[in-house]
Amino acid sequence: MKLSKVFVTFLILMFTSLQLWAKGAAGPPPESSLENPLAIILMVIIAALALIIILLSWVVSGAADVFINKWRGEKSLSTRIIPVLLVLTAISSPAMAQETANASPVTEVASAATNYGGLEKMVFFSLVGVIAVELVTIFYFIYNLRLLIQKEKVSTAADASPETTKIPRVSLWSKLNNFKPAEQEADITLHHEYDGIRELDNRLPPWWLYGFYLCIVFAAIYLWRYHVSHSAPSSKEEYEIAVTKAAADKEAYLAKTASKVDENSVVMLDAGGIAAGQAAFLTNCAACHGRQGEGGVGPNLTDEYWLHGGKINDVFKTIKYGVPEKGMRAWNEDMSPVQLAQLSSYIKSLAGTKPPNAKEQQGELYKEPDPQ
Structure with a gap:
């Protein structure tokens, strides 16, 4: 026990x-x-x-x-x-x-x-x-x-009448499908017979009916929640929310990874980055290189000749560490890696602009390789 x-x-x-x-x-x-x-x-x-x-x-x-x-x-x-x-x-x-x-x-x-x-x-x-x-x-x-x-x-079991009829045990499968015994088929016959096959008026199984009723209730709740009361976002609204969140996550990721840019990983930025670099150039570099990059105390930045390399990696490195012996200071303590990449992209975009009063050529010729 x-x-x-x-x-x-x-x-x-x-x-x-x-x-x-x-x-x-x-x-x-x-x-x-x-x-x-x-x-x-x-x-x-x-x-x-x-x-x-x-x-x-x-x-x-x-x-x-x-x-x-x-x-x-x-x-x-x-x-x-x-x-x-x-x-x-x-x-x-x-x-x-x-x-x-x-x-x-x-x-x-x-x-x-x-x-x-x-x-x-x-x-x-x-x-x-x-x-x-x-x-x-x-x-x-x-x-x-x-x-x-x-x-x-x-x-108690011995005192029970032997004539008591034992109720047959109904299986769970039969309960779920509401099967009718063969003795009751005459009550549900529709009198449609073809080639010895008779049609019976069987009710739908309980599990199917209950499932259908639950679907109706679910549909009513879903319609009210998403299309009447708007207490939850619809599928289209969920998609728009997901797209907005993904864009924000992407921007945060780029902002986080951009701080790791250096002279080995820097690449040419888009128009937004170039515009930001132009503002930094006019503030910090125009006094020596001219407002249009035509040169002054410093060299001309619009031609194809470069004193310290013409690749964007070389330009980034020159701005970052400077050239103290020629009077150019290092900007790595005043600008973030992102700002250095923006400024480098803007200077590279000045190639071939041919501003007036451009300074004579200095350094070695550098041509951009043809894109593959």
Whole structure:
């Protein structure tokens, strides 16, 4: 029985906890067993089990009286021994508990092995013995109650009329499909027959009907939520939200990765980057190179001749680190890598613009390679 398993588990946990309590006790024991926490816990357990025994005894005795009156002359061993157990339990439990309560004061001992949680060995095992007797009594009551219930079930089944018709068990598959037995096909025949095949007016299976009803309810909720109340975005709105989010994520990613640009990874930017580079050029570079890049103190930036390389990587490196020996400062501390890339792209876009008053050619000729 499930209840028996519960009591077995309770018994194991109880004795485990008692051993842990006993090992963990420290300091001198109390002057009296009634003041010892372990003794108090054991006596509370004894009282609780005694209450359970009283309740079980009422139940088992009442059931036994009913069954004995019903089955005259069929007294079993369980019905004869129940009163004996009641008497033994009533005598042993209070007597042993009282004997424990009146035990002499516990004297201090030198070794922890001679006491359990501050209790003398004899007192401890006396209390545990009372609990064991009560548990055995409870198990026996439960066992006898189970036997009485089983005998009642067997008697009830035997008294049932043999002519009672047994209702056939319907399988779950038949319930889900609402199959009609072959004996009832005549009631649902539509009298349409072709080549020996008859047409029956079978109802749709319940699972199909319930699924159809759920679809109608779902459709109504969906229509109200997305097209009437607009409490949630429609498919088109979800797409637009996703596109906007993707664009924002892309911009954030580019902004994050752009800070890693250097002279090895720089590339020519688009019109937006070139426009930003023009603003930086007019602010920081026009004083030396002219407003249109025609040159001044610095070289002409619109022809095909370059003093320090004409690739965009070379231009980026020249702006970043400068040319101190020729009076050009390094801009890597005043401009971010993104701004340096924008300025480099703008300077490269000035090639071939031929502004007026352009300075003479300086450096080596550099031509952009043909795109593959």
